[in-house]
Amino acid sequence: MTEKVFTKEEWLGTLETLKESYKLFGPVKDGDFHTFMPLDGNKKPDFDYENTRLSPKSVIYPESERMFEYSLDESEEDAHILKESPKDYSPCAVLGIRPCDAQAFQIVKRNFDNPEYQDPWWTQHFEATTLVGLGCNAPCATCFCTQVGGGPFHEAGLDVLLFDLGDRFLAKGITEKGDALLEKTAGNPADDAALAAAEALKQPARDKITATVPTDQLKDKVTNELFDAPFWEEVAFACLNCGTCTYLCPTCWCFDIQDEVQGNQGDRIRNWDSCMFPLFSLHGSGHNPRADKFQRVRQRFMHKLKYYVDKYQNGVQCSGCGRCVRYCPVNIDIRNVCKLMNDFA
Amino acid sequence: MLKYTEKIRETAKRLLAEKKVDVFIGYRKGTVPMMNEPLLVNHPDKVDPLYWDNFCGLNLCNYLTKRTDKIGIIANGCNSRNIVTHIIENQIKRDQLYIVGIPCEGMIDHRAVVRAVKFKEILGVHQNGAEFTVKGHDFEETFEKNKFLQSNCAVCTHRNPVIYDEMLGDPVDEQTDVNPYSDVEKIEAMDPEKKQGFFTRLISRCIRCYACRNACPLCYCPTCFVDESTPQWVGKSVDPTDTMTFHFLRAYHCAGRCTDCGACERVCPMGISMRQFTKKLNKDTRELFSWEAGLDPEKRPPLDVYRPDDYNDFIK
Ligand code: SF4
Ligand code: SF4
Ligand code: SF4
Ligand code: SF4
Numbered sequence: 001m002t003e004k005v006f007t008k009e010e011w012l013g014t015l016e017t018l019k020e021s022y023k024l025f026g027p028v029k030d031g032d033f034h035t036f037m038p039l040d041g042n043k044k045p046d047f048d049y050e051n052t053r054l055s056p057k058s059v060i061y062p063e064s065e066r067m068f069e070y071s072l073d074e075s076e077e078d079a080h081i082l083k084e085s086p087k088d089y090s091p092c093a094v095l096g097i098r099p100c101d102a103q104a105f106q107i108v109k110r111n112f113d114n115p116e117y118q119d120p121w122w123t124q125h126f127e128a129t130t131l132v133g134l135g136c137n138a139p140c141a142t143c144f145c146t147q148v149g150g151g152p153f154h155e156a157g158l159d160v161l162l163f164d165l166g167d168r169f170l171a172k173g174i175t176e177k178g179d180a181l182l183e184k185t186a187g188n189p190a191d192d193a194a195l196a197a198a199e200a201l202k203q204p205a206r207d208k209i210t211a212t213v214p215t216d217q218l219k220d221k222v223t224n225e226l227f228d229a230p231f232w233e234e235v236a237f238a239c240l241n242c243g244t245c246t247y248l249c250p251t252c253w254c255f256d257i258q259d260e261v262q263g264n265q266g267d268r269i270r271n272w273d274s275c276m277f278p279l280f281s282l283h284g285s286g287h288n289p290r291a292d293k294f295q296r297v298r299q300r301f302m303h304k305l306k307y308y309v310d311k312y313q314n315g316v317q318c319s320g321c322g323r324c325v326r327y328c329p330v331n332i333d334i335r336n337v338c339k340l341m342n343d344f345a
Numbered sequence: 346m347l348k349y350t351e352k353i354r355e356t357a358k359r360l361l362a363e364k365k366v367d368v369f370i371g372y373r374k375g376t377v378p379m380m381n382e383p384l385l386v387n388h389p390d391k392v393d394p395l396y397w398d399n400f401c402g403l404n405l406c407n408y409l410t411k412r413t414d415k416i417g418i419i420a421n422g423c424n425s426r427n428i429v430t431h432i433i434e435n436q437i438k439r440d441q442l443y444i445v446g447i448p449c450e451g452m453i454d455h456r457a458v459v460r461a462v463k464f465k466e467i468l469g470v471h472q473n474g475a476e477f478t479v480k481g482h483d484f485e486e487t488f489e490k491n492k493f494l495q496s497n498c499a500v501c502t503h504r505n506p507v508i509y510d511e512m513l514g515d516p517v518d519e520q521t522d523v524n525p526y527s528d529v530e531k532i533e534a535m536d537p538e539k540k541q542g543f544f545t546r547l548i549s550r551c552i553r554c555y556a557c558r559n560a561c562p563l564c565y566c567p568t569c570f571v572d573e574s575t576p577q578w579v580g581k582s583v584d585p586t587d588t589m590t591f592h593f594l595r596a597y598h599c600a601g602r603c604t605d606c607g608a609c610e611r612v613c614p615m616g617i618s619m620r621q622f623t624k625k626l627n628k629d630t631r632e633l634f635s636w637e638a639g640l641d642p643e644k645r646p647p648l649d650v651y652r653p654d655d656y657n658d659f660i661k
Contacts, residue, residue: 142377
């Protein structure tokens with residue numbers, strides 16, 4: 001396990017070296033918000049940030065990804081044959097990812113990479129990626145990672161964890177992948193003062209998270225009773241069925257597959273989809289099993305807080321990042337809905 | 346503004362108790378600063394969460410579409426104009442509604458507040474008259490409300506409800522010295538290439554979540570053209586052409602109907618000013634047809650009438 005310290009300038013400097021081995025992504029100030037962007041050209045990462053508005057899930061799971069290409073030109077021998085589109089699996093590293101967002105990849109992994117099913121593109125992108133986390137010295141009021149199995153300095157899911165010590169960063173390798181990345185960096189071996197300072201950050205940060213979001217009863221609820229609970233209409237009233245909560249969420253994974261054809265050339269693309277959209281569940285027959293708004297809202301919460309819990313026996317499908325709480329335009333707060341579900345008798 | 350909260354609760358309680366309405370639609374105070382949640386109350390004992398402040402920038406008319414019950418609803422200027430448009434377009438009947446009017450002094454632009462405190466986390470916002478105070482972990486700052494209005498509110502000329510059954514306060518003075526279209530004029534003056542560049546940049550961050558469409562009371566089509574799949578009119582990936590198609594077409598569908606309530610912009614998670622599209626069409630309908638949407642339930646909107654004796658030459 002490698003532990004190194006860098007002054008902040010050294011850290012930024014060493015990123016230039018890392019660019020030789022990795023395609024780097026980092027939080028870049030983009031208008032009013034930060035966004036994870038490829039650090040190419042003169043894009044500078046800014047590690048003095050709370051969290052990005054869009055989660056970094058797109059690094060591994062792009063909003064639109066070309067899966068296959070095909071030709072409709074009958075004169076060609078391989079007309080109508082799907083051929084996999086070339087993809088870039090060269091090593092990349094996400095710098096400054098928050099522990100909740102790294103944990104989110106673990107949550108999503110149970111869906112995209114399990115014994116029954118392996119999504120070829122998600123898994124390969126994931127394997128090519130090294131996650132360099134940045135612990136949260138000052139979690140936001142909307143954060144609740146500690147309530148869902150994580151924490152401001154939670155290591156699981158990360159390859160490296162950075163501690164912001166004010167004028168320096170302490171980098172701690174967590175996995176072999178992480179150590180391999182740190183080997184390519186400058187920096188000095190961590191001194192005792194740095195290690196102690198890093199340790200001292202943990203508890204105060206945890207204490208800043210005051211939300212209580214109990215999830216302990218969810219697994220014992222009878223699915224159909226929760227499904228028929230009387231509160232769904234009320235929970236859903238204000239919802240606009242926009243896709244904001246699902247698109248911003250690091251643990252939402254649903255996609256839609258579309259063919260786009262221009263002339264004789266076709267692409268098969270997968271795009272993020274959202275259970276909030278009526279089209280999401282529209283059958284070819286025209287029937288829609290979730291035709292009403294409240295059914296779609298119920299689906300989002302039932303999936304995250306009940307179906308996932310039962311299927312994978314590994315907690316909820318939420319890493320407590322708080323994005324949906326902050327950005328839902330009508331303030332539907334998952335922390336309150338989770339309480340309603342957990343307390344439902 | 347806060348003074349209305351008590352009045353709203355009393356009124357809702359009375360209307361529900363007297364069975365004048367089956368339900369009452371208003372706001373509840375949000376769980377995060379500067380965010381309020383639209384709320385439906387169906388019993389006189391449940392009116393206490395009702396709340397009103399300068400962050401009620403959504404459009405409650407959105408929640409009326411095709412309801413069949415008798416509804417009490419809060420309406421400020423723009424919301425009342427959308428209610429009128431809803432009545433004209435047969436989305437709700439006038440006699441189903443009990444409209445509780447609130448003279449409006451403008452909603453605060455929450456994004457501008459976040460910028461003003463340099464993106465530090467805001468833990469609470471308190472209003473006191475013409476000022477409001479923002480608190481965070483290690484700061485407290487007071488601002489003048491009028492400098493932080495949503496951009497549509499800053500140029501609004503219909504702050505008082507245009508239709509109501511009861512008013513909760515005295516009418517406010519309407520603004521007369523504002524030019525609502527100075528931003529549109531700037532775009533109009535650009536050459537086509539510059540315009541193209543401007544619009545491309547404007548929507549470059551759009552993630553096609555459709556929050557703007559869904560927050561808009563005008564966008565009540567059972568299936569939006571972007572959601573049609575047989576046939577499919579618009580591609581679903583984040584291709585800029587498809588995104589542009591969505592924005593242009595939606596704006597055209599709102600021509601002569603949009604009240605510039607600002608709900609679309611308020612809800613966009615990416616902070617996109619898509620009102621730049623709808624405003625141009627508002628300006629056009631004003632210049633070509635002397636029309637402003639939602640002022641009179643008895644008048645048909647310009648784009649759904651044909652008159653052989655139309656005074657406009659270009660239409661003949
Ligand atoms: S819960 Fe909020 S963010 Fe999610 S679809 Fe509904 S209105 Fe949009
Ligand atoms: S459900 Fe909300 S809080 Fe949970 S991971 Fe998704 S965006 Fe974050
Ligand atoms: S709300 Fe914003 S991001 Fe979503 S579709 Fe509209 S403009 Fe695009
Ligand atoms: S287009 Fe935007 S400003 Fe116009 S009525 Fe709809 S939500 Fe309001």
